[in-house]
Amino acid sequence: MAEQELSLKALRLAALPEFDPPPNLWARIEAEHHRRQQRGRTLRWGSGLAAMLALATVVALAPRPQIAAANPLAQLERRSHELELAYAGLSQAASPLESEAELRAVELALQQAYDRGAAVDELLPLWQQRNDVLSNLIVLAADGAQPTRI
Amino acid sequence: MNMTPTESRTGFAQEVDAVTLARARRGDGTAHAALYRIFSRPCFTLAMRVLGSSAAAEDIVQDVFLKMMDAIRSYRGDAPFGAWLKRMTVNAAIDQLRSQRHLDKDDPERLFANVSDTTGLLASDAHDVMALLQRLPPRARLILVLHELEGYTHKELAELFGQTESYSKSILSRSLKRLQEWLAPNTVVEMQPWPSRS
Numbered sequence: 001m002a003e004q005e006l007s008l009k010a011l012r013l014a015a016l017p018e019f020d021p022p023p024n025l026w027a028r029i030e031a032e033h034h035r036r037q038q039r040g041r042t043l044r045w046g047s048g049l050a051a052m053l054a055l056a057t058v059v060a061l062a063p064r065p066q067i068a069a070a071n072p073l074a075q076l077e078r079r080s081h082e083l084e085l086a087y088a089g090l091s092q093a094a095s096p097l098e099s100e101a102e103l104r105a106v107e108l109a110l111q112q113a114y115d116r117g118a119a120v121d122e123l124l125p126l127w128q129q130r131n132d133v134l135s136n137l138i139v140l141a142a143d144g145a146q147p148t149r150i
Numbered sequence: 151m152n153m154t155p156t157e158s159r160t161g162f163a164q165e166v167d168a169v170t171l172a173r174a175r176r177g178d179g180t181a182h183a184a185l186y187r188i189f190s191r192p193c194f195t196l197a198m199r200v201l202g203s204s205a206a207a208e209d210i211v212q213d214v215f216l217k218m219m220d221a222i223r224s225y226r227g228d229a230p231f232g233a234w235l236k237r238m239t240v241n242a243a244i245d246q247l248r249s250q251r252h253l254d255k256d257d258p259e260r261l262f263a264n265v266s267d268t269t270g271l272l273a274s275d276a277h278d279v280m281a282l283l284q285r286l287p288p289r290a291r292l293i294l295v296l297h298e299l300e301g302y303t304h305k306e307l308a309e310l311f312g313q314t315e316s317y318s319k320s321i322l323s324r325s326l327k328r329l330q331e332w333l334a335p336n337t338v339v340e341m342q343p344w345p346s347r348s
Contacts, residue, residue, distance in 0.1 A: 007326065008279075008298040016279050016299065018161075019204075021194040021211050026186050029215050030179070036216070 073120050076127035083134035090141040099137050106130045161192035162232035162300075171231060174222050182219050189232065190215070193239045199295045200243045202284040213242045240296065240310070247288050282329055290325040293318050 008016075110126045166188065173181035193214055197207035217238055225234060283291050293311075296302040297318065302310070307318035 008294070008329075016199065018191060018195045019198045019207070021190050021208060022204075025208060025211060026183060026190070026215075029186070029212050030183075032212065033182075033216055033219055 073123060073127065076124065076131060080127055080131050080134065083131055083138065087134055087138050087141065090138060099133065099140065103130070103133045103137065106133055161195070162189065162236040163230065164188050164192075164232055166231045171222075171225075171227070174219075175225070177219075177223075182215075185218070185231075186215055189235050192232075193235065196236070196239050196295070196300065197243055199280070199283060199299065200288075200292050201246065202280070202291075206246060210239060210242045210246060214238050217242075236300065240300070244292070244310070247292065282332055285332070286325050286328065290321050293321045294325045297322055 106126060106129050110123070110130065113122055113126060166185065170181050170184050174185055190211060194207050194211050197210035198204065201207055201210070214235065218235060221238075225231070229237075283294070286294065293307060296307060296310075297304070304315040304318050304322075307313075308315045311318065
């Protein structure tokens, strides 16, 4: 017999049986399908929530470092405002007069600088000086101590 | 719808009405169940013949119908639905054989190197074609089932296995010859007409 003429049918084997799956298989498949759909929905909902939170965090936090990095003058001004508020909340009686005078002198210098249209390079050290004086005043007001000048 | 004679034998050629298909595409569970009722038997039978284990065949049916429920939205009707599902079943069976490293040996010589001769063949086995099929190496059994029972051409088998057509022809020829040897003492072999495929 030539090999190419061989076939299962030619071998006259008993008919190949067909098989039925177990009766409960569809119920198992349906349950698994439902479970996967549920998990998919949970994952999508969780991912959506995480994305919203991430976006909210970025929106809330991103502008500050951008301003700080891009504009050191704005950063010093904002810091100065924060110190001013903190100092206003403390007892003014404990502040030594010379420190108050020093603060007024720095503020006058700042005002004059702005009046003549000074460059940022000139404004930055003045704002930094105002912040230093304010910080010093806050420490003194909190401790009730006197500044020591050398 | 074109149906090969083999498809009508295996049940994958059963027609599905357009309404059921449309409902299934929309995710209708009743339509999915109707498709299962039509095709679970041919799907399970094909898996049983290739894998020889009911547990493995159940896994295949589960995989195929889970995939079907997700993928049916993208089924465009270019091929008959049964043919589409049969392809999914064959792919799932191949994946399972690969995962068990049953498809490692490509060389036809090596493939049949460890296949036993008639030793251990019981008289009852000689006419139990399922028992005989399971004696063949998994890759040879797969090629035999796909070509002889599911109507795959050697061209399709070559694409499926990434081999030449002569590769599947060689394995098929050896498989049939081995079956003939196992049957020789018990069976009178008569040639009968068989639909020729390339």
